[in-house]
Amino acid sequence: MGDPSPLVPLAVSPPDRGVLFVVSGPSGVGKSTLIQRALQRIPSIGFSVSATTRAPRPGEVEGVHYRFLDPARFQALVDDDAFLEHATVYDRRYGTLAAPTREALEAGRSLVLDIDAQGSASVRARMPEAVHVVVVPPSLGALEERLRQRGTDDEATIARRMALAAEQLRAAPTYDYVVVNDDVAAADAALQGILLAELSRTDRRSSAIEALLRDLPA
Numbered sequence: 487m488g489d490p491s492p493l494v495p496l497a498v499s500p501p502d503r504g505v506l507f508v509v510s511g512p513s514g515v516g517k518s519t520l521i522q523r524a525l526q527r528i529p530s531i532g533f534s535v536s537a538t539t540r541a542p543r544p545g546e547v548e549g550v551h552y553r554f555l556d557p558a559r560f561q562a563l564v565d566d567d568a569f570l571e572h573a574t575v576y577d578r579r580y581g582t583l584a585a586p587t588r589e590a591l592e593a594g595r596s597l598v599l600d601i602d603a604q605g606s607a608s609v610r611a612r613m614p615e616a617v618h619v620v621v622v623p624p625s626l627g628a629l630e631e632r633l634r635q636r637g638t639d640d641e642a643t644i645a646r647r648m649a650l651a652a653e654q655l656r657a658a659p660t661y662d663y664v665v666v667n668d669d670v671a672a673a674d675a676a677l678q679g680i681l682l683a684e685l686s687r688t689d690r691r692s693s694a695i696e697a698l699l700r701d702l703p704a
């Protein structure tokens with residue numbers, strides 16, 4: 487996938503309130519790769535750790551990549567209305583916990599949610615100010631190739647993921663931004679550009695602007 491440029495963290499001044507970024511796209515399109523690089527580059531944005539009933543993949547760490555829960559515990563959280571959104575993807579349950587999300591945003595910390603199209607629609611309904619980004623492959627063939635390359639799924643799972651990819655891609659027009667992950671360096675720059683531009687919106691910077699205006703000579 488080429489050798490992207492080295493990552494120098496950027497000290498980005500915080501917005502008035504944290505921004506919620508939703509990033510979706512079919513499995514294997516490169517979401518984790520792009521999100522990981524964007525968050526290394528912009529350390530003031532955090533990653534929202536979802537809960538899931540699926541088993542950890544090799545290298546995945548409890549509390550870092552996901553909170554791995556058994557189905558009964560997940561259902562208990564659903565019953566307690568603890569999720570901002572939750573959905574069933576590939577027969578497994580996934581969800582974003584509401585309390586840590588709201589706490590982060592209120593503390594001025596922005597978050598990236600790596601969630602599917604159902605989750606994006608639920609978040610849009612409950613938090614209309616969230617920013618939605620969809621990552622798409624240059625072609626369906628390239629997507630299949632990446633799933634194989636990742637080496638975490640057997641052939642039957644890859645076939646199922648490809649069928650479900652169509653569902654995710656059909657929702658692409660509902661997103662605010664699209665990142666085509668062909669050349670990873672270009673996709674990387676696009677995602678980081680979107681995050682930085684959204685953090686820089688005037689309506690999210692009123693405290694910085696007001697402080698400057700107060701200091702202007704009469």
Ligand code: ADP
Pocket residue numbers: 487511512513514515516517518519520632633635636667668669670673
């Ligand atoms: P997702 O999080 O969307 O499921 P991953 O980030 O795990 O996808 O990426 C799937 C595979 O594709 C990984 O092996 C990753 O290194 C590779 N990959 C990511 N972006 C590109 C790209 N632009 N070109 C080629 N391979 C890529």
Ligand code: 5GP
Pocket residue numbers: 510511512513536537540571572573575580581582600601602603604605606
């Ligand atoms: P994976 O099992 O490959 O990590 O993720 C499978 C799919 O579930 C991806 O499309 C991912 O975006 C989605 N997903 C992960 N966490 C959540 C979540 O909390 N909510 C929803 N709705 N989808 C999620």
